[in-house]
Amino acid sequence: MTTNTRATFGSKIGVILATVGCAVGLGNIWRFPYMVGSNGGAAFLLIYVICILLLGLPVMITEFFIGRRSRRNAAGAFKVMAPGTKWSFIGYNGVLAAFLILGFYSVVAGWTLEYIMQAFSGSLSGKTAADFAVEFETFSSGIIRPIGWTIAFIALTHLIIISGVKSGIERASKVMMPVLFFILVALCIRSVTLPDATEGLKFLFHPDFEKITSSVVLSAMGQAFFSLSIGMGCLITYASYFGKETNLQTTALQVTLLDTLVAILAGIMIFPAVFSFHIAPTAGPELVFITLPNVFEQLPLGWLWSFIFFVLLALAALTSTISLHEVATAYVHEEYHMSRKKAAWFVSIGVLVLAVISSLSFGILKEYTIFGLTFFDALDYLTAKIMLPLGGMFICIYVGTRVDRKILKEELTNKSTIPFHFFNTYAFFMKYISPIAIGIIFLNELGIIKWIKGLL
Ligand code: PFF
Numbered sequence: 493m494t495t496n497t498r499a500t501f502g503s504k505i506g507v508i509l510a511t512v513g514c515a516v517g518l519g520n521i522w523r524f525p526y527m528v529g530s531n532g533g534a535a536f537l538l539i540y541v542i543c544i545l546l547l548g549l550p551v552m553i554t555e556f557f558i559g560r561r562s563r564r565n566a567a568g569a570f571k572v573m574a575p576g577t578k579w580s581f582i583g584y585n586g587v588l589a590a591f592l593i594l595g596f597y598s599v600v601a602g603w604t605l606e607y608i609m610q611a612f613s614g615s616l617s618g619k620t621a622a623d624f625a626v627e628f629e630t631f632s633s634g635i636i637r638p639i640g641w642t643i644a645f646i647a648l649t650h651l652i653i654i655s656g657v658k659s660g661i662e663r664a665s666k667v668m669m670p671v672l673f674f675i676l677v678a679l680c681i682r683s684v685t686l687p688d689a690t691e692g693l694k695f696l697f698h699p700d701f702e703k704i705t706s707s708v709v710l711s712a713m714g715q716a717f718f719s720l721s722i723g724m725g726c727l728i729t730y731a732s733y734f735g736k737e738t739n740l741q742t743t744a745l746q747v748t749l750l751d752t753l754v755a756i757l758a759g760i761m762i763f764p765a766v767f768s769f770h771i772a773p774t775a776g777p778e779l780v781f782i783t784l785p786n787v788f789e790q791l792p793l794g795w796l797w798s799f800i801f802f803v804l805l806a807l808a809a810l811t812s813t814i815s816l817h818e819v820a821t822a823y824v825h826e827e828y829h830m831s832r833k834k835a836a837w838f839v840s841i842g843v844l845v846l847a848v849i850s851s852l853s854f855g856i857l858k859e860y861t862i863f864g865l866t867f868f869d870a871l872d873y874l875t876a877k878i879m880l881p882l883g884g885m886f887i888c889i890y891v892g893t894r895v896d897r898k899i900l901k902e903e904l905t906n907k908s909t910i911p912f913h914f915f916n917t918y919a920f921f922m923k924y925i926s927p928i929a930i931g932i933i934f935l936n937e938l939g940i941i942k943w944i945k946g947l948l
Contacts, residue, residue, distance in 0.1 A: 507738055508746055509666055510811075511730050515751045516669070517812030518600050519719040521676075521805055522780050524755040525762040527715050529773035532703030533695040537759070539709055541752070543716035547929060549748050550922040551722045551884040553904065554891050556740040559731025561903050565822040566725025569732070574894060582886045583823075586725030589879040590819040591839065593718075595846025596871040597816070598649075601809040602641030602851070603781060604802050606631060611798035616785045621769040625782045632778065633855035642847045645806075649813040650840040653821055654833050668811075672804040676757045679801070683764040683787055692764035695773060706936040713933055714876035719751055723880035723887070726815050729822065740904055741912055761787070777868075817843075846871070885930040892923030 528536050562569035567583030574580070610616050619627075632638055683689065717723045731740070762783050766773050769786045773779070788798035817839060825835035849857065853867040862870040891900065897919065905912045912918070936942075 504738070505666065507734055508743060508750075509669055511727070511743065511747050512669060512750050513808070513811035514726060514730060514815040515719065515721045515747055515812075516672075516754050516808055518597060518604075518805070518809045519715070519721075519812070520751065520755040521758045521808070522600055522777070524715060524719060525758055526776055526779040527711055528696065528759055528763075529766070529779055530776060531708045531711050532700065533763075533773070534697050534699035535701060535703040536708055536712055537696060537756075538699050539704065539712035540715055540755075543713045544720070544748060544752055546921065547713065547881075547884065547926050548716045548720045548722060549744060550918055550926050551717075551887060552720055552727060552744040552748060553740060553918060554887055554922055555722060555725070555727040556731040556734070556744055557891065557900060557903050558887070559728035560734050560736075560738070560740065561899075562728075563732045564728075565732065565826065566728045566819055567823050568826060569725070569728050570890075574890070579886075579890050579894070582883055582890065583725055583728075585879055585883050585886075586723070586728075587820055587823045589724040589875050589883065590726065590816045591842060592846065592871050592879070593724075593875050594646075594813060594816050594820070594839075594843045596850045596868050597809070597813060598646050598843060598847045599638065599642050599851045599868065600777070601645040601806065601813060602638060602643075602847075603632065604806040604809060605641040605644055606637060607781065607785075607802040608799060608806060611788075611795050611802055614795050616788065616798055617795055619785070619789070621771060621782070621786050624785045625771070625775075625778070628778050628782050632851075633858075635852070635855065638851045638854070639848055642851050643844065645809075645813070646840055646844055646847060648810065649817050650836055652810070652814055653817050653836045668804060668807050671800075672808060673754070673757075675797075675801055675804060676754065676761060679784075679787060679797075680757055680760040682791055683761050683768075686764055686768040686787075686790065688768045689764035691767035692762075693760070695767065696759050696763045706933070709933055710877055710937040713881055713930065717880035717884055718876040719755060720748060721812070721815065723882070723884035724819070725883070726819055729819055730815070737906065739906070739910055741910075881930050881934070885927045888922045888927045892919075892927070 528540075558569050558573065562572040564572050565583075566586045567580055570577075570580040570583050607616070616624075684693065721727055734740070734743075758780075762780060763773065765771075765783050765787045766779070769783065771779070771783055771786075775782065784801070785798060788794040788801070791797050817836070820839045821832065821836045824830055824838055825832045828835070830838065850868040850871060853860070853869075858866060860867065865873055900919070901912065901915055902908070904915070904918075
């Protein structure tokens, strides 16, 4: 422990696991495979990895810099670092994004609870791939069960937030994360040994460059930001709890690598099975929920595997919902001078309203769309593809143009006690490459670049 007055994470491994806990969640195991599936497979993966390295890593290091330097929450950090300026809108964008993400994320988190119950009661056994698809459709388009589980998940997050069992979570992540990793590896092995598994591996790793379109690139960038939890200040808040000896560069690298590894393992676990059981890779949000039960069916004691897997998935989701809830609660608590408890209630009730509408958008509200997207898809699109990348872009622009390089280097090298061999490369990427690339991807997707070309 450091002797700092502000709370810090207890140990080096605690820092990494808590941050990995925030990054690794449904984004890796649920969202990544269905994004790969609906965006052309390996071509998407390739662009995703490029986005992680060129955009994700520099933005993560930059968020760590802001968090530890200011020792404040997402919105407060900019008030300390750039008082009296408009830069704090980056923090507000993050708080709003956290709130909106919770509005659809809790629905999927609720689904994991339903599957835990089903695994435990044995009702996942003895079914065909077609049965699983029909059952998911019936369940998710219903009213009472999906909403009930969503409420249960929000209540669980709420309880943890108000009782502040941070140390419990830090301790739990130490066991949970390695076990989740072990189960993923075991399921990958089962999946790649299924008949026709190579088709799935080819889909995941053999890129067809013709599939790369502006929308695929935007989706890959959005997934990179979503999965790494960047662009919205969540990591600013976490880094504000880092000790002064924490190596920000290696922590960012380790979190990025682990997060990407988990996503790729999830891909290896899902796609061979998708092809083996003749499920459409473009199935969308239900992909993981209709594919995995088939894999468990092929294992001895399948119900036990599925039970453990969904418990871990729910816990991985919980470490992420806690971090999202914390961003919004801390903001309401500090800015509106409300007690922490009241602030948490305020956030939970707001999230509940969004989550109920999101859940119903799989059933009775399916026909009500916003720009052709259901409410659930619209929240996902707005946050992952617009708010997080824009947040990331402005974080880079702020640090690149307003922060003295000496201060940046001092913080990132812990006052010159550790080297940063690639500092100039990092600074160049952060100041020019990352914001310009994000800007181009946006303009391209909006069709503005095509329009300009037409003028020339
Ligand atoms: N990165 C989390 C996941 O992959 O599930 C989701 C998330 C958590 C996004 C926290 C953003 C965030 F601030």
